[in-house]
Amino acid sequence: MKISRRNFTGLAGALALAGTFGLGGAAAAETIKIGIIGPFSGPFALQGKNFQAGVEAWLAQNGKSVAGNEIEIVYRDLPTANPQQARALAQELIVKDKVQYLGGVYFTPDALAITPLLKQGNVPLVIFNAATSAIMTSSPLVVRTSFTTGQTTTPLGKAAVDRGIKKFVSAVTDYGPGVDAEGAFKKAVEAAGGQVVETIRMPLNTTEFSPIMQRIRDAGAQGVFAFLPSGPPTLGFVKSFNDTGLKQAGVKLFATGDLTQESDLPALGEAAAGMITGFHYATSHDSEANRKFVEAGEKAIGGPGQLTFPAVGAYDGMYVIAKMIAATAGKQDAEKAVEAVKGLAWESPRGPVKIDPETRHITQTIYLREVAKDAKGNWINKEIQSFPEQKDPGLAK
Numbered sequence: 269m270k271i272s273r274r275n276f277t278g279l280a281g282a283l284a285l286a287g288t289f290g291l292g293g294a295a296a297a298e299t300i301k302i303g304i305i306g307p308f309s310g311p312f313a314l315q316g317k318n319f320q321a322g323v324e325a326w327l328a329q330n331g332k333s334v335a336g337n338e339i340e341i342v343y344r345d346l347p348t349a350n351p352q353q354a355r356a357l358a359q360e361l362i363v364k365d366k367v368q369y370l371g372g373v374y375f376t377p378d379a380l381a382i383t384p385l386l387k388q389g390n391v392p393l394v395i396f397n398a399a400t401s402a403i404m405t406s407s408p409l410v411v412r413t414s415f416t417t418g419q420t421t422t423p424l425g426k427a428a429v430d431r432g433i434k435k436f437v438s439a440v441t442d443y444g445p446g447v448d449a450e451g452a453f454k455k456a457v458e459a460a461g462g463q464v465v466e467t468i469r470m471p472l473n474t475t476e477f478s479p480i481m482q483r484i485r486d487a488g489a490q491g492v493f494a495f496l497p498s499g500p501p502t503l504g505f506v507k508s509f510n511d512t513g514l515k516q517a518g519v520k521l522f523a524t525g526d527l528t529q530e531s532d533l534p535a536l537g538e539a540a541a542g543m544i545t546g547f548h549y550a551t552s553h554d555s556e557a558n559r560k561f562v563e564a565g566e567k568a569i570g571g572p573g574q575l576t577f578p579a580v581g582a583y584d585g586m587y588v589i590a591k592m593i594a595a596t597a598g599k600q601d602a603e604k605a606v607e608a609v610k611g612l613a614w615e616s617p618r619g620p621v622k623i624d625p626e627t628r629h630i631t632q633t634i635y636l637r638e639v640a641k642d643a644k645g646n647w648i649n650k651e652i653q654s655f656p657e658q659k660d661p662g663l664a665k
Contacts, residue, residue, distance in 0.1 A: 299338045300593055303361030304372040304582075305354065305382075306396070310347030312499045314531055315374050315578045317569055319396055322582025323371075325564035326590075334590045337598040342367060346378060349443075349472065354378035355385065362389040368600045369394065369592065371585050374578070375497070376400040376444040383407035390602045394588055396581040400444030401662030404629050409602050411609060411628045413588055413621075414581035415548045417449035417495055418662040420524050423634050423655040424546030425456025425493070428522045431544075433491040434462045437484045439505075440495040442469035448662055449495040449524060455661075457493075465489060474501060477508035484514060491520040498526040498576070503535060510539035525550070525649065528639055529576040533647035540639040540647075548632050549577045549618040550649040552642065561617035584616050584630075588623065620656075627663040634658045 304323065308316035323341060332339050342365050344357040354373070361367045362385065370386075370393040373379045379398040386393055386409040395403060395412040404410055428436070438453055440446035446469065454464045466487045468480060484492055492509070496502045506528075509521055525547025528540055551562055561583060565575045588609050595608030610625035619633045636653035 303367035318578035321569035322579035324568035326586035349375035351381035418452035429460035429462040437489040481512040558617040
């Protein structure tokens with residue numbers, strides 16, 4: 269399964285031509301191609317590796333054929349958020365590679381660049397990660413198997429106030445998921461009787477966090493809520509929080525699970541000890557389904573210590589795509605494929621999940637977790653409270 273970084277250009281004119289995508293061209297195909305777009309190189313390469321590990325874990329457990337059709341995975345590399353390139357890669361997959369399904373996508377701006385292509389291409393998009401609510405309203409052909417920041421943050425806000433903290437500062441990356449997270453946390457905190465006294469939005473490329481920590485100190489906050497996309501920035505933020513003395517001063521740090529992905533925990537160590545996060549998945553989740561998934565995922569990714577949350581989004585994404593293939597008997601029919609998985613429920617490695625028939629977003633348990641050591645002395649995200657059947661509040665009517 270070769271990962272290509274080709275950028276298919278010169279398609280703008282082709283897209284304007286009738287029949288460019290060949291809507292029925294793959295109907296009788298014996299091999300069904302699934303195009304996966306993700307960051308397989310660059311600073312977020314671990315997230316792309318987790319996409320691939322989740323896909324390969326599913327194939328290892330379920331085989332490489334569905335409804336009598338062979339499955340072929342076609343990977344495309346998008347190292348960082350780049351909507352123009354995301355659109356070009358999706359066009360290449362649809363037009364040149366003739367994929368029947370698209371999956372993956374780590375960043376929200378990239379997903380929003382792709383969704384306008386889906387209807388004409390007669391191709392569904394299954395989101396493995398991108399976490400802004402608005403993606404689901406941009407096309408009826410999108411299904412999401414990851415999470416939204418509003419979904420993971422709403423229970424966290426109430427739990428933070430329940431711990432006796434009333435005065436917060438919010439610090440989030442300034443793009444769709446960050447704005448969603450900020451709003452959801454603020455709403456939950458205020459509903460529980462707390463207050464967000466300052467909101468800080470950080471550019472996506474921020475690497476120096478000392479000025480942010482000074483603003484937090486100046487605000488006199490008892491608690492901080494943070495969201496940054498998983499990768500080098502999250503490690504830098506937590507370390508800066510610790511190094512600038514905020515933790516030692518008794519300020520409590522709350523965050524989405526992006527900041528404590530398992531691959532970063534050994535490096536964070538004591539700096540993150542006791543940190544409370546809200547999230548949909550931890551590799552330490554105690555279930556037989558998860559143990560089997562982790563075993564297969566670690567084998568696919570090359571060993572322990574690298575498997576983290578994008579892998580479960582990809583694994584469940586493949587389950588959904590397989591159901592789509594079976595429902596359409598392998599024929600290319602994006603609308604029928606999406607309709608077939610509305611209301612679909614199953615036991616995921618993360619716990620019981622369901623595709624909301626109205627929003628096409630995943631309903632799931634959100635867990636309150638604490639960074640702690642397990643019996644073997646390894647740092648884990650220890651689940652300490654569960655919030656079942658959480659929908660996305662950002663899509664609530």
